[in-house]
Amino acid sequence: MASTQNQSAGATKATEGSFVYLPLIAGWLIPGAGHFVLGKWVRGSLLAASIFTMFVLGLAMHGKIYSSGHDILGMLCLVGDLGNGLLYIVSRVMGLGDVFVQTTVADWGRRFIVVAGLLNVIAAVDAHNLRTGRKS
Amino acid sequence: MFSPSHFSAVLLFSLCVSVVFGITQRETSRRMFRYGAYCFTLFVGSAIVLSWVMYFIAR
Numbered sequence: 001m002a003s004t005q006n007q008s009a010g011a012t013k014a015t016e017g018s019f020v021y022l023p024l025i026a027g028w029l030i031p032g033a034g035h036f037v038l039g040k041w042v043r044g045s046l047l048a049a050s051i052f053t054m055f056v057l058g059l060a061m062h063g064k065i066y067s068s069g070h071d072i073l074g075m076l077c078l079v080g081d082l083g084n085g086l087l088y089i090v091s092r093v094m095g096l097g098d099v100f101v102q103t104t105v106a107d108w109g110r111r112f113i114v115v116a117g118l119l120n121v122i123a124a125v126d127a128h129n130l131r132t133g134r135k136s
Numbered sequence: 137m138f139s140p141s142h143f144s145a146v147l148l149f150s151l152c153v154s155v156v157f158g159i160t161q162r163e164t165s166r167r168m169f170r171y172g173a174y175c176f177t178l179f180v181g182s183a184i185v186l187s188w189v190m191y192f193i194a195r
Binding site for chain 2: 043046047049050051053054057060061062105108112115116119122123125126135136
């Protein structure tokens with residue numbers, strides 16, 4: 001019990017003084033980076049692998065990346081896509097996911113990309129909670 | 137183009153989502169693993185059950 005408290009206090013001290021929103025922003029921009037900043041290497045690696053895999057699988061399935069939302073569903077998907085951070089920006093710059101392919105697999109790919117973004121937001125918020133001490 | 141079967145897509149989706157859910161929703165490693173396995177089982181199990189329900193509805 002005491003050693004757990006000491007470890008927790010040590011981790012808090014290690015990140016004290018740094019910008020409190022750094023893990024949140026880093027985690028949003030690069031999947032898993034929020035946990036890397038806090039020294040949680042295994043958690044960060046697993047999160048990065050999962051989110052990156054989902055995003056790449058979505059692109060490999062010819063999933064579309066939203067650039068604008070014309071209806072409410074399109075806007076929600078755009079918000080989900082934006083959760084991917086730099087992955088979204090780099091893909092847009094490289095022209096990936098531009099073409100709308102109307103197949104069942106491409107539709108799954110689109111969902112994979114949106115869900116990858118939403119999972120990345122959850123992971124970034126988790127990193128923020130670790131930083132603020134809400135979670136150990 | 138990567139073109140998985142419907143069930144393969146369910147397995148891949150469930151695996152990735154369960155890993156993130158397990159890590160973010162629980163605090164200790166053991167509980168993370170158990171919750172991730174629980175989510176994975178629920179995802180895949182519910183997909184199988186719903187598939188059979190739709191199969192019988194379509195008949």
